[in-house]
Amino acid sequence: MAQWYEKSFGDDYLIVYKHRDMQGAYEEVRRMMEWLELPESSEVLDLCCGMGRHALALTGFGFRVTGVDLSEVLLREARKLDTKEEVRWVQGDMRHVPLDGPYDAVVNLFTSFGYFDDDAEHEQVLREIYRVLAPGGKFIIDFLNPEYVKEQLVPQSSRMEGTLHIEETRRIENGYVCKTIVLQEDGSEERRRYEERVKLIGLESFQRMLAASGLTVDHVYGGYDASAYEPQASRRMIFVGRRE
Template structure:
């Protein structure tokens, strides 16, 4: 059994630093999502620390979350408004809530955290189950670029100080469309490992999963500002509608 079969692994390893510098501003996402909510209620899969869900709820919408990591939820609870947000602890692929919801969203490449193609497909099927007729499922991911993984392994130096050194290593399986990443820190206390994995997919493959689940692609943009999506876009915001 792989450690990546544990849906709470990411949060357990990264919750304490997840809201550190470098995260994108959630405001454009909130501005995009709020009108699609159509009054709500709204569900965020992998709600994490609530960086999008909490400002969306501040717009007056009823927002709920699914999150596999209690550590992430603890960070959410510590924020203003977080103590009142309903969050179900569970695997986002199972969508372990009843609904129905006018809007479900899954942002910041998190679909790819499901490292098995069938689990990704199950996520779409279960979202369709809890969406109202005509309800929206919004997915944000990067568009894979083969130039980013033109070799089987990659090594990056992340940080070097007088007290520690951190390197990041990737190993790619291009046939399976997966990679394993290991962030390794060496310091006076020893060696610290933070593993991570993804199964990436191209937009047309995500569309196929949606179609098989009974969802249709309604809109696609290159970013939250609704920049038109084209062959050079490095990311996509896709809006799928329940039939």
């Protein structure tokens, strides 16, 4: 049986999340550059690159970028956006990255983590990040803040994209934040349904997994404004660190 992440990142995903823009990605990458402190022409891996917004922004800062994602649909969109063919796009599973590196930095952004049922698989992703990093290489993992999600969860929302009605229902279930997305064309009886499911991994558990994988955390930020992580107030939980 296909897992949710094998079904949800298709053509409809591009519609549901079309509001994410390149300017926002550029601003986030600009902050990341201050954290990573890498020279131009450094090799950077965007692990779970999606439709490539951050990977393309990274090239604008002079880096040589590789984007890896499981979804061929999202990679197809990334290749269309990459009109200058500046990024190397590779299809692959984050648990078994089909590359050897070494990379000067690996970034995993916008909660592209916590997808699996077993923490051993989450740890396997971190070991892969360690494996493909050069000694001294940097990493950024941008994850949701579990405490904030629990307190601020919006149970239901709906909106229109053209003639398409999008309804999103959110809940906390067995330690995961779960979202059900239902799409229905105006005047049609057909309803397309998708699930998203991310484990609410707390700060201490995440730090233990990182340490067990050989990765050292230098900073934990609560957002791209470089604010300190505060469990109740921060929207994000962003780990910045390195492979020794």
